[in-house]
Amino acid sequence: MHRARWRPIRAEAPLLSTCLLSACLLAASLLSGPVSAQPAGEGLSPTLANIKATHTVRIGYRESSPPFSFLDHSNRPIGYSLELCDAIVEEIGTEVDDANLKVDYVKVTSDDRIPAVVDKKIDLECGSTTANAERGKQVAFSPLMFVAGTKLMVPKASGVTQVADLKGKTVVVTKGTTNEQAMHNVDAKQKLGLNIVTAPDHEQSYQMLVDGKADAFATDDILLYGLIARHKSQDKFRVTGDYLSYDPYGIMYRKGEPQMKDVVERAFRRLASNRDIVPLYNKWFVARLPTGEKLNVALSPQLEEAFKALDDSPGGSN
Structure with missing residues (x-):
């Protein structure tokens, strides 16, 4: 029966073939329409697309790297690096059009933090990580956030x-x-x-x-x-x-994603242009920490210049 029903269509000359082709193209366009229009990560880099799909940013933290990333008395991750990552998460929310992103905290160590980024177990590593050329072969880094040695x-x-x-x-x-x-x-x-x-x-x-x-x-x-x-x-x-x-610190994330790089750098520029980054530094290095201790480590001239350069960069307030 099926063969009998299809024979007349094949018997019709070019007009029906053209109609069939048009119908197929129309069907294809209808099927592809929702995919390109849906907010499931179309046009986003892999990391951002996954964040949009899961509504979650996975942040790698350290348990004992005060004042960058450590645990408070309630065993909650806190620190300077984590607050910088909060600003990045906010910028990611703007980029993926989701103002209510959740944060999933994942404990990392010095030894497993780079594999955690590379293997997509975390999206941002918010600790006390030196940004150098060797590591730059595997991962990407934010603008300078501290200088140590x-x-x-x-x-x-x-x-x-x-x-x-x-x-x-x-x-x-x-x-x-x-x-x-x-x-x-x-x-x-x-x-x-x-x-x-x-x-x-x-x-x-x-x-x-x-x-x-x-x-x-x-x-x-x-x-x-x-x-x-x-x-x-x-x-x-x-x-x-x-x-x-010489150890310049940065927030670590996956390399090869220009869109993610732009988001991270925008977050830093926003902190600099809003004059928020120096008070943030002072909160963790000069004032008394939430856990009671006080470091009294003033902002170094080198880091001050780096923050100023962020404000003077394209997109900054000048």
């Missing part, structure tokens, strides 16, 4: 004032950090014979020093000050030595 935390009674004083001794570093590489570099260069050991995160590294399992803890100076303040151990430990590395 590797220094040493040692017991206050220790005679150590510089890295050379640690010859033949044990230094703990946090696994997966630029500080780990910096210590291996200085060890090789100065032939110190250091015993360089690693811990999973800054809190565990600090604890190794407390327990006497290491003679020094090497990481970014601001993180050392933050840990000392958090543990109220100013009478036990001090930060010493010359800078052993």
Whole structure:
């Protein structure tokens, strides 16, 4: 029966073929219409499209990187980096036309934070991460948000004032950090014979020093000050030595997405042009933290210039 019904159509010459073609084109256009018109991520980069589809931004946070990213007394993630990410989330909401995006906090460590971004487990890494060329091969970074460098935390009674004083001794570093590489570099260069050991995160590294399992803890100076303040151990430990590395910090996200890059940079420019970024810095580095400690680390001239450059950049207020 089906064959009999279709025979006359095939028997009709070009007119019916043209009609069939027109009908197919019309059907195709009708089917494709809703896809291009629907708000399911059409025209958005992969990260933004997924955020729009799930109504959720996944933020990677650190448990013990005060004042950038750490836990308050209620075990909620807080910090300078997280507030910067709040501004980015707001800008993402504008970009994907969703003012009520949810935030899903995902704990990361120094060792797994880059894979978490690359493997799409998180959308933004809001911690204390150095932006360098090597990491830039895998991930993208926001504009500069802080400048730090590797220094040493040692017991206050220790005679150590510089890295050379640690010859033949044990230094703990946090696994997966630029500080780990910096210590291996200085060890090789100065032939110190250091015993360089690693811990999973800054809190565990600090604890190794407390327990006497290491003679020094090497990481970014601001993180050392933050840990000392958090543990109220100013009478036990001090930060010493010359800078052993240069570590510019940034918010990390997936590379290869120009639209996401634009969103992140717009968020930073908005903070700078609204004059919000310096008060935000002071809230976390100068004023008393929500957890009670106080760092008193004034804005450096270098970072002040970086913030000013954001305001003067295209899209800033000038």
